[in-house]
Amino acid sequence: MARRVLITGITGQDGVYLAEQLLSEGYQVFGVVRGQRSVCDPNRRPLRPEIKLLSGDLLDQSSLIAAVETAQPDEVYNLGALSFVPVSWRQSNTAAQITGVGVLRILEAVRVVAGVTASVTPGANCPRFYQASSSEMFGKVRRTPQNEQTVFHPRSPYGVAKVFGHYMVQNYRESYGMFAVSGILFNHESPLRGPQFVTRRVSLAAAAIKLGLHDELRLGNLDAQRDWGFAGDYVRGMVQMLAQDRPEDFVLGTGVTNSVRELVDLAFRHVGLDWRDYVRADPGLLRPAEVDSLCADSSRARQKLGWKPEVSFEELVAMMVDADLRLLSDDREMAAEAMLATLR
Structure with a gap:
């Protein structure tokens, strides 16, 4: 049977590229969308018709549980966020709730539907989980380049919210034994941006x-x-992270x-x-x-995942x-x- 995947933020740049890659690999793809989808960018490719769209919102726990129950996914990619950094100062509470607490809500939806508790090792029915973390978490950097061990010092409400989500993934991995990972992705762009x-x-x-x-x-x-790198290269890295034998966080960037x-x-x-x-x-x-400068040290991803960017x-x-x-x-x-x- 085809593997099933659930993607939040599927109408965004990364969601489109990720869905297309997974469809090409034979996945059955489900996407979480809010009541209305933005169509302000005419350069945005329409979603492929075989993608099944489910109503859901990172602000609403019950809708996420319903989406996970319907999709019954083998993998979940949480790409949804209020992702434009300047807006996060004007809408800091919304950024915190969507970009930060939204990660907790989708993690909890996965845990509840899979029936995972702290005293039970997750079974085969517990989906693997990917969180879109961000280089903005490094902010006022303590070292250059930045890798998985670099201390976070976020310089925006968006960055702070991403740090919260990042640590919630770590907490669910350590508390419940879930296969949950974060990809700390540096800026990645495309014509779909x-x-x-x-x-x-x-x-x-x-x-x-x-x-x-x-x-x-x-x-x-x-x-x-x-x-800066090409978004198509980075979604390839996301898929590789969930294909590993054990859950680990990775930095992706060009260096x-x-x-x-x-x-x-x-x-x-x-x-x-x-x-x-x-x-x-x-x-x-x-x-x-x-944030004056951000530069990735993705040597672990290159060594363990075999990942490297292809577009200059x-x-x-x-x-x-x-x-x-x-x-x-x-x-x-x-x-x-x-x-x-x-x-x-």
Whole structure:
């Protein structure tokens, strides 16, 4: 029989790539969605029709229990979160409840449906569990690069919530013997990235300015350094984590950092433009507490999982700009209304 998997956050970038990979491997895929799905990004690929969607919410324990009972999954991937870091300052309580306590709720749903107690070793009917942890947990870093042993010092409500979820996974693994792991993933992007994120904001602006649909790009901290990779590479690592003999947390990243300035330069040069003619600094886009630099040490994942990224930063930027050129060229009127508004 086909293995069954339940994915929260299935309509997001990682959820789409993960669902497509698992379908290609013969899984039966169930996705948890809230009452309404966002369709604000016309570049987002529609979910494959064979995916079965279940109503559920990381804010509602009973709906998650019902989703797990219906799906009867062999594996659960919790990718759902309020994931845009700047919003977490404006909606800190919501970020804590969805991104943090939401992890506890889905873990508890899995435990309850599987009938796991502290005194009983989980049987074969207990799903394996993956949590999407984040490099934002490192925040004000104590060492560079960061690995599985690096101390957390989150610098945003989002990062704090992710730390809570990360430790809840560890607690359920140690208290109940569940196969529960966290992937500490560094920034990973793609043409499916939401237009509010800096990488997509840059690729969209470069394409729009090249096509004469826009005239400037406003950004905050151009000096921030990030370890950027391709989302398709990272979901492959998620699957590999759940295929191990014993549950372990892993850091995934490229080990190479680039600044936002370098990102902008690559994107604009790809369309034959000088970014300095179009990019404006906007203090209003600065974070209250900045994370200056993040860089992954994923040597354990490379050694134990055999995982490594395949798409370079330069290839990623070109991929995203080309996708946005196609998007804006195909339907300029729609794109101007639905996408370019995010640049204003």
